[in-house]
Amino acid sequence: MADDKSKAQTDPADALDAPSGDGAADEEAVTESAADEATEPEGPWTRQSIDIPDGPITETVEYNTYPADRFSHDELDLADDDLMPMLRNMLLQRRFEERCRQMYQRQKISGFLHLYIGQESVSTGSVYGIRLGEDSVITAYRDHGIGLAMGMDPGVCMAELFGKKDGCSRGKGGSMHFFDASKRMFGGHAIVGAHLPLGAGVAFAHKYRGEDNVCLCFFGDGAMAQGAYREALNLAGIYDLPIVFICENNQYAMGTAVDRVQAEPDLFKHGRSFDMPCSLASGMDVFSVNRAVKDHVALARDGQPSMLEIRTYRYQGHSISDPAKYRQEGELDARKSEDAIVRLEQYIVNQGVAADSEIETLDEEIKQEVLDAIEFAENSDFPDDDAIYEHVYAQEDYPFIN
Amino acid sequence: MATLQLREAIRAAMTEEMERDENVFLMGEEVAEYNGAYKVSQGMLDQFGPDRVIDTPIAELGFAGLGIGAAMSGLRPIIEFMTFNFSYVAFDQVVNNAPNMRYMSGGQFGCPIVFRGPNGAAGQLGATHSNSTEALYSNFPGLKVIAPSNPDDAKGLLKSAIRDDDPVVFLESEQMYGLKGEVSDESDYLLPIGKARIAREGDDVTIVAHSKSYHVTMKAAEELEKEGFSAEIIDPRTIKPLDIETIIRSVMKTNRLVVVDESSPFSSVASEVTHQVQERAFDHLDAPVLRVTPPDTPAPYAPNLMDRYMPSVEEIVRASKRVMYAAA
Ligand SMILES: Cc1ncc(C[n+]2csc(CCOP(=O)(O)OP(=O)(O)O)c2C)c(N)n1
Ligand SMILES: [Mg+2]
Numbered sequence: 001m002a003d004d005k006s007k008a009q010t011d012p013a014d015a016l017d018a019p020s021g022d023g024a025a026d027e028e029a030v031t032e033s034a035a036d037e038a039t040e041p042e043g044p045w046t047r048q049s050i051d052i053p054d055g056p057i058t059e060t061v062e063y064n065t066y067p068a069d070r071f072s073h074d075e076l077d078l079a080d081d082d083l084m085p086m087l088r089n090m091l092l093q094r095r096f097e098e099r100c101r102q103m104y105q106r107q108k109i110s111g112f113l114h115l116y117i118g119q120e121s122v123s124t125g126s127v128y129g130i131r132l133g134e135d136s137v138i139t140a141y142r143d144h145g146i147g148l149a150m151g152m153d154p155g156v157c158m159a160e161l162f163g164k165k166d167g168c169s170r171g172k173g174g175s176m177h178f179f180d181a182s183k184r185m186f187g188g189h190a191i192v193g194a195h196l197p198l199g200a201g202v203a204f205a206h207k208y209r210g211e212d213n214v215c216l217c218f219f220g221d222g223a224m225a226q227g228a229y230r231e232a233l234n235l236a237g238i239y240d241l242p243i244v245f246i247c248e249n250n251q252y253a254m255g256t257a258v259d260r261v262q263a264e265p266d267l268f269k270h271g272r273s274f275d276m277p278c279s280l281a282s283g284m285d286v287f288s289v290n291r292a293v294k295d296h297v298a299l300a301r302d303g304q305p306s307m308l309e310i311r312t313y314r315y316q317g318h319s320i321s322d323p324a325k326y327r328q329e330g331e332l333d334a335r336k337s338e339d340a341i342v343r344l345e346q347y348i349v350n351q352g353v354a355a356d357s358e359i360e361t362l363d364e365e366i367k368q369e370v371l372d373a374i375e376f377a378e379n380s381d382f383p384d385d386d387a388i389y390e391h392v393y394a395q396e397d398y399p400f401i402n
Numbered sequence: 403m404a405t406l407q408l409r410e411a412i413r414a415a416m417t418e419e420m421e422r423d424e425n426v427f428l429m430g431e432e433v434a435e436y437n438g439a440y441k442v443s444q445g446m447l448d449q450f451g452p453d454r455v456i457d458t459p460i461a462e463l464g465f466a467g468l469g470i471g472a473a474m475s476g477l478r479p480i481i482e483f484m485t486f487n488f489s490y491v492a493f494d495q496v497v498n499n500a501p502n503m504r505y506m507s508g509g510q511f512g513c514p515i516v517f518r519g520p521n522g523a524a525g526q527l528g529a530t531h532s533n534s535t536e537a538l539y540s541n542f543p544g545l546k547v548i549a550p551s552n553p554d555d556a557k558g559l560l561k562s563a564i565r566d567d568d569p570v571v572f573l574e575s576e577q578m579y580g581l582k583g584e585v586s587d588e589s590d591y592l593l594p595i596g597k598a599r600i601a602r603e604g605d606d607v608t609i610v611a612h613s614k615s616y617h618v619t620m621k622a623a624e625e626l627e628k629e630g631f632s633a634e635i636i637d638p639r640t641i642k643p644l645d646i647e648t649i650i651r652s653v654m655k656t657n658r659l660v661v662v663d664e665s666s667p668f669s670s671v672a673s674e675v676t677h678q679v680q681e682r683a684f685d686h687l688d689a690p691v692l693r694v695t696p697p698d699t700p701a702p703y704a705p706n707l708m709d710r711y712m713p714s715v716e717e718i719v720r721a722s723k724r725v726m727y728a729a730a
Binding site: 111112172173192227256382387 | 436460490526698704
């Protein structure tokens, strides 16, 4: 008990301060366990004490924070030349989804459509913090943004939304189920919370194979109420899995404000129950996200799972059919006034990296790219009718009931 | 008779039962402040207040289990699943706790609970959001399963379900919530659980179909009529217990049977009906029983594949003609 307490005081903060995670705190842990081994025989029995201390037991825990406006690009090891591509990465998501809305209205897209507009800093900031193609990503159904940020082809993504056979999931998945194995994008997942244990499994596989890759597992504030959240974090904790659990707290799960349904609405603190480093970052600034993700990824590469809450906001309704009447008046405008894309644009101009006109040109290029994506989707065919039996099993001659 | 949408009929049933019995409460995601994801519980928070119309976090296992504990303690919870796809998160509670309590406790603890919400495919929502659960839940002794096809049945059966002393899975349909129909305005309108309805009389073929499939089947019957065949349609309304008597009686008249079912074919409602009919009325059958179900695959997203996936008028007509040995 006493040991646990002192760990709580030092672990999260120290682990984050140490650039590669093998700093003072870890050395201490090593000597500690070496000492334990000398006195205690090995075995699977419990090490927990039932000598209850006089108490009360008090805890002081430090959580790292990554507020907006704190970081400059060079502190993040980003070159001047990285900034316009970063902006492009964010803008592509936004322009793509603006067209999605229109395509839904034109009935080219059907089913559920959940837009990510407003949250682009999270996907972009994260993608700039991993080794794309080697590290893994898994997320929920609000998945267009991260997919595009990871470099999935916009035409192939749009084709999926249209239900076409050139879609990223062959027209079988739709909006909520973007997958791209080649990019190690393990999917959009539509059952809230259900993919968190999958994320642990993806990280487990990295570790099992002796790779030093990590898994980023994204989920919403709503997902944190699921039992699967607890199970996944506990598993990651006991197996030292290389994973970062990233809660995209956009304040609402459908119409339910986070503080109405979480007994502890400071979501970043939940990771503490699993003895994990936990931090809180602003999603209104892509640099804050990027710094936080890089720090947490470093932990993961060292076998330390962790929890990162990013406060963000979705501008649209939960899905295309939600009028979002539950917001307070003025709330949406207040958030929009801090838009992360606008923030980056201003930063780029202020730094003299590019002029407004260059940003406009970039925007025009992206808009055209999205139109091309639509054309690609239009021209792609629907799957053959027999495709309904494809990909049910790997076995090619599976005897289906007829 | 009043004309109500399906959602209004369900709301009326819940409201009346909550007015009648203060042990009844409604709990689920978005049921209160948002007035229901599909507006089924619209206005109920205003009428009954937050102690009886209760929003939950997205924690199906938790709130389904909470409902069971409350039911064991004498309350009568109505637990809404935003859709029954999400009941799978609560599977253990629904199938292993609720139906076994009475039995395991030797009758000391009952579990008067209703799990309700939309079931089945609702357009292009993909594999995880298109599950038809009626066959699945019917596999668990101790559960009752109801799947009405119209507002009147929904009201009468939901009221009975809420008063039932055992756990009931009450399956609605997202695509039918706006469906209008005449609803009895009898002050205490209760329909018996486990009674089928002969929805259309006919002589040439019996077609059994529930919930959304019933409506597709009615259209198929019109097509058949044009070609001179008269189909008798039976809506079982309750899947478990199944009113096999009514079905058998019809089969004894028509000697031919088609079962339409949105469940996946293997161990479906269709296979159960078929089995019971061949067991009890084998000598009355002039043709093998055919079923119309989705293919044995997950639900796709692409519109053409989804059309192919759902039981269609054409398929029902074709199957009916086959059992009548009529040229297609
Ligand atoms: C298990 C389960 N329950 C309910 C739903 C319906 N549903 C879809 S999204 C959603 C809200 C999720 O909110 P959050 O996790 O905060 O993600 P966000 O939509 O804000 O990105 C709900 C209730 C679902 N898909 N899965
Ligand atoms: Mg949310």
